[in-house]
Amino acid sequence: MARLNMVKALNLALAQEMERDRDVLILGEDVGVDGGVFRVTDDLQRTFGSQRVIDSPLAEAAIIGTAVGMALYGLKPVCEIQFSGFAFQCFHQVENHAARYRLRTQGRFHCQMVIRMPYGGGVRALEHHTESEEQFYAHIPGLKMVIPSGPRNARALLASAIRDPDPVVFFEAKALYHAAKEEVPDEPETFPIGKARVVSEGRDLTLVAYGAMARVALEAAEQVRAEDGAEAEVIDLLTISPLDRETIVRSVAKTGRAVVVHEAARSFGPGAEIAASIMEGAFLSLEAPVRRVTANDVAFVGFAREKAHVPDAARVVAAVRETLAF
Amino acid sequence: MPRTVLEPRFQVEYLSILDSDGNLDTALEPKLSDDELRALYRAMVLGRRLDERMVRLQRQGRIGTFAPIKGQEASQLGSVFTLRPTDWMVPSFRETAAMIRRGWPIEKLLLFFAGYLEGGQPAPDQHDLPVTIPVATQLPHAVGLAYAVQYRGDDAVVMVYFGDGATSEGDFHEALNFAGVWQVPVVFVCQNNQWAISVPLKKQTHSKTIAQKALAYGVPGLQVDGNDVLAVHAAAREAVDRARAGDGPTLIECVTYRLGVHTTADDPTKYRSEEEVRAWERKDPLTRFRAYLEKKTLLEDGLEQRVDADIAAAVARFEAMGPPDPLTLFDHLYAELPPHLAEQRAELERRLRAGAAPAAPAPETPPSATPMRGQRLTRR
Known part of the structure; x- marks a missing residue:
């Protein structure tokens, strides 16, 4: 190690x-x-x-x-x-x-x-x-x-x-x-491609994220747990394609609510596919529309304005609260 | 300060051995055995006659669009004849004759042009890549193969084909540059047939030759009469020997002419004159090679009939194949079928089964005459 x-x-x-x-x-x-x-x-x-x-x-x-x-x-x-x-x-x-x-x-x-x-x-x-x-x-x-x-x-x-x-x-x-x-670990280690990980369990809402946004999602989950007493389950996709729909659907079937976070632009982004998969697999469990917290649909704006562009924990927390209150 | 000359002036050579008037440069004549000469001519005749047969098959709707080779037999066969089976051949989409020489069964090529990817599957021991349609994209593959050959210490050469239009693509320049830097055993064969669909060479490049483009990359470039099969063979032999000896890549520009259409979906009368085509017909690679063999008394009686019989047998095998199972379209995307594709496969299987089954019974209540909001009023 x-x-x-x-x-x-x-x-x-x-x-x-x-x-x-x-x-x-x-x-x-x-x-x-x-x-x-x-x-x-x-x-x-x-x-x-x-x-x-x-x-x-x-x-x-x-x-x-x-x-x-x-x-x-x-x-x-x-x-x-x-x-x-x-x-x-x-x-x-x-x-x-x-x-x-x-x-x-x-x-x-x-x-x-x-x-x-x-x-x-x-x-x-x-x-x-x-x-x-x-x-x-x-x-x-x-x-x-x-x-x-x-x-x-x-x-x-x-x-x-x-x-x-x-x-x-x-x-x-x-x-x-x-x-x-x-x-x-010092010894070679592999993780299966095509498998998402539930990195934090919860029963009130599912947060789906990956890459740098996985940390942002975790941070937001901790904040709503501390401030609102709500339990968000955080899924770190790890693989975008092939998408582990099973893990996402299983979680949303339990929580009834989902927020997807990504740094890619919103329209036609991975969030759209994830939301569609939730609709197909867990429609009857849904208590609220699936929300997406993403970058804006603009080309990357230059680092001086990137805070207004890349999602942060505050935006995720706001989306989580709105989804819980729906 | 005066400008200084960093490189001596480049020279670009042109090689011709047997011209369209039948003049032969005996000093340069390649030393090919009678059997090799006969095989070469047979392959050219096969290329020409299969091409004609394929145009008819396309017009009859038995295969789809394809790119005829008529006029380019010497360029592709003179070069491919210098390869060993263990060497690698990387085609574009107009190398039917060369591909047959490399061992592709005619029926497999027909299958490809009939819209089945099964026709792009090389045999397990065949060192050939399939037909590649996006222009020039196969060139870096050839360089990568050649790198791998060198990395493994294997004895093989890679030959890659493309047209004059491809030399405007970035992939052409990047591939030549990488090959030059890496000094890998690859031979670039450009079949300069003067036309990239409707765009003539003079609108494709302001260079006097395509061969000279190699020189900027530190790679030897040679222009050759592409309708002179002996000259193409000699040039390719030199390049293949250079590659095999570890002395790096070569670009050969075969100056030839597409006597037919770009593809069977093309009408060349829109962009080029009959006179131009007729002038090139007088330089037909088959005519002059036939005359050369005649002098050597190497022409075989009944060759055309035997070639036609082989083609007819291949067409019969192609037509006996029957359509492959649509469900196999999922088979070769990934090593293992991922869950979402397994689902889509099952969905298609259900659709196919439903299609084969008798029509569903009519619903108990007929749909109301008044359409619902959003319901189509028209029938498709």
Whole structure:
């Protein structure tokens, strides 16, 4: 056991998976000598060599495109896209090929690969460095979409993603990189992809969140427990796609009320899919409409105004109170 | 201070061995055995005649839209003939003849163009990627494959195909750049057929050649008469040997011409002249290679009939296949079927069963004549 922040925890997962499997390699911009702009791949090139930790030329489409080719050959590339706001330059490779190769070749080839990208606000970064656009990837059949919420689950889910036979888009909340340290087991650990976790039990309302918003939801749950005596059950999704509808529906069937929190824009965001799943699975248990606490439907506004944009605990508490009072 | 020359002037070479008038440069003539020459010609005839057959199949509605290869047989077969089965071939969507040479059964390609992804499934031991339609997106895959070959220390070369239009895409430039930086064993074969649907080469690029685009990436580039199968073979042989020796990638530009339509959904009379097409028909790759073989007395009697019989047998096998089970559409999205897809699969299964079952009995009370709010008044 060691107390690690999320950067060190992710680095541990990468190092252990590379140790375990020679087919695992890393490519991306500045991932080698520099160890990545957030240092997630720190020291890995020194340990595993420049053939396995590749400082690629600066071109997102070719990073993903060549990784697809490597995966078709049987390697297991882990790509780093420096910021998720730059991933539109490789979106066609993700959608047309990484996600579809198994289908396109009816199982003859598949892309066992991970696409890591930092996402989200809260770190005073420039334009195009703060997006939370997981809905694009969650919408693509053939992909899996994972967003951890802390050091331990980040490490375990990244290990699972690397071992997963399907392509996984792995979002890392920049706001969480250095936010907290957690006990992380020394021995390799994996968590199942596609399973949400109930991180705090309650009977009055269900809060559904993930990534950096999981902490915000927990904070709000603690506040309403202390101030209102209401018990919110908090679900940390961990995987966005495939969505663990069963855990969400089971919880809402018990509580009758739900608030979804995400940093992505509201319209057509994950909250819409979650609300629809609740309607389909727990309609007769609902005591109030499902609320969404999300970013506004505007492109990321620049860090000077991000407090008005990214949900915080106060907004979640307000939504919880309104939903309880409905 | 005066400007200094950092690079000596680049030179872009053009290779031609057997021209359209039948002139042969014997010094450059590749040393191919009689059997290889016969196989090459047979593959070209098969490519041409299958193409014609497929156009008829499409017009009859037996397959969907496809991209004919007529006129490009030498470009794709001269190059693909330099590969070993253990090498990798990465096609775009106009390499039918090359794909057959690589072992794709004709009926499988027909299945693909009939709308079934089963037609895109390479055999388990086949080192080939499927038809890829989004232009130029397959180029980085070839570079990644080549990286993996080198990483594993395997003895293989990757050959990737694309057209002149693809050279305007970012993926083309990124792939060449990565291949140059990584020095991986990949051969880029551009079939410059002069037209990207309706856009001629002069509107695609201001470069004099496509071959020269490689030079900016530190990669050798060579332009070759793409209707001269001997020249294409010689150029590809050189590039494949270079890649296999560990000396990195090459770009070959095959100057050829699409004698037919872009796809069967295209009408080229809208954008190009009959005279232009006729001028290129005089440079037909089959005509000059046939004359070359005739001189060598290597032409086989009854070749066309045998090729047609093979095509007819493949078409018969294709038509005997029958439609695959619609439920299999969920089979290959993920390694394991996730719960939401299992649900959608069950839903489709119920619909299919209901469709096959007799119509549901009429409801006991007929719907009222007055429509409810929001109810459709029109019947669809």
